[in-house]
Amino acid sequence: MSVSYTLKESISGFKRTKLSTFISIVTISISLLLLGVFAVITINTSRFIDTLRDKVEMEAFLQEPMSRDDVATLIKTVTALNGVDKVIFVSKEEAAGIFKEQFGEDVKSVLEFNPLPPSLKVFLEEGYRTAASANEVYEKLKSTQGVESVIYRKALLEFVDQKTATAHNITLGLGVLISLSAIFLVSNTIRLAIYAKRRLLRTMELVGATQGFIRLPFLLEGIIQGLVGGILAACVLYVLLEYAMRFLLTEIAQYVHMEMPFYLLVVGSGAALGLVGSIISVARFIHVASHA
Helix, strand or coil: HHHHHHHHHHHHHHHHHHHHHHHHHHHHHHHHHHHHHHHHHHHHHHHHHHHHHHHHEEEEECCCCCCCCHHHHHHHHCCCCCCCEEEECHHHHHHHHHHHHHHHHHHHHHCCCCCCCEEEEEECHHHHCHHHHHHHHHHHHHCCEEEEEECCCHHHHHHHHHHHHHHHHHHHHHHHHHHHHHHHHHHHHHHHHHCCCCCCCCHHCCCCCCCHHHHHHHHHHHHHHHHHHHHHHHHHHHHHHHHHHCCCCCHHHHCCCCHHHHHHHHHHHHHHHHHHHHHHHHHHHHHHHCCC
């Protein structure tokens, strides 16, 4: 199979269906641009959610009185629990210091004694920072001997889990819808190119041309359409994001900035959409057109 012939026939498809090819490329560009924006939002939303999850910790208040040896044994027991990343002991004196930092009052001067119990700050492993997994750790921690009570931000984790699922479903739905639109337009463009060359296809079949030889130019045409659309989308997306960074605080701008692999993925996605669209069109229409 001649590479030059394949390329020539692929490019000829652009000439025969200029308008539909242009519309297809523009549609792929817009689709990938929208998908890129959604991807940036999704990635940064995930980063923000992970930041919230990282801040969720449990505080286990200890029974009193408790010796140093008992505390050391309890720390080892809690650390061994599934889902626990690390444990930090907070003494009564340290608890009083934290109280003063937060409320500006010395608890001893108000009550003339320190009522705050010692506690353990329990940090969860990454896979346990969800409402369901955190509740499992909570139940085990609460039933551990030497622990009086346990508190953690359960409502926050439930809220984060709920919003994460909602955002994921919305993003997935929009992504599928936009991708299908791009595939449909590429498929329609390739179908028009196939119909325009129907007599040539019939002749090629009669002289014994293989199906691969006949179909490859159309597949390549779809890939080129998607590739051009992906490059345009990546360029526009890069300009928009870099321009937006000028108006954002440094702390926020770092979330907007995307590395080069992201833009390469946009370009690759364009080529993939073009390939899928052309495969669908070739599979459905090439045999029909050649016998029209």
